[in-house]
């Protein structure tokens with residue numbers, strides 16, 4: 519019997535998940551369908567429960583429902599718990615399981631696809647929202663020298679660091695970044711969605727090997743442009759993260775790991 523999966527979000531028309539999972543299913547010969555549901559702000563819980571009751575096996579969750587999905591679950595992974603958000607649900611034997619593969623997807627893209635191991639590195643994370651929450655645990659496991667979180671709202675960054683409670687996680691105000699250098703700089707703010715630049719200067723990239731923009735498909739964002747002008751060797755957007763988190767979910771649901779490179783190549787928009 520064909521197993522049903524879907525992504526749910528609002529708006530959902532831009533989603534690449536059905537394409538990605540469709541390609542994964544084809545190469546791994548899994549008998550599944552994968553759709554897209556426009557989420558309702560008032561009816562999200564009912565939509566998920568209906569999908570599960572009607573035989574659905576799993577869902578990907580995207581904005582703005584990641585927190586609601588987390589709360590709805592019966593069992594949550596450690597990663598999802600720290601992120602207080604989930605991007606994948608599994609329905610099994612009457613229970614709802616919550617996972618968060620965003621951080622591990624990002625880490626895999628950086629270390630495996632872009633070949634930049636984080637061990638011993640000084641990593642700067644711009645932003646303290648859901649994306650950074652999801653990334654902290656997997657990143658710490660990769661053994662960086664430090665993970666510095668810079669955010670406009672410093673209280674939010676401090677609260678997050680306190681929750682993780684690891685001396686390698688530090689908080690820094692944007693102005694205090696002046697004169698500091700990092701090996702890897704990740705823009706996990708939503709600034710690029712409105713073509714804005716977080717308040718950083720070119721000098722920040724002096725020693726950087728990699729500048730990573732979480733937004734994808736937007737070409738050279740102001741953040742990536744600044745990094746390029748500073749001469750950073752590796753520039754990347756979030757397309758690899760998107761495909762890697764999908765592969766993690768696919769494996770969690772189906773027990774088989776699809777190859778990601780051909781899918782990343784197909785979805786990549788050149789950084790120009």
Ligand code: ATR
Nearest residue numbers: 645646647648649650669670671707708709714716
């Ligand atoms: P996500 O779940 O995608 O991480 P979010 O939780 O809404 O999104 O978080 C957005 C992040 O982008 C926040 O850290 C926000 O900073 P504040 O907490 O200080 O508001 C950050 N952000 C958004 N626009 C920004 C901008 N123009 N410059 C710098 N940071 C910005």
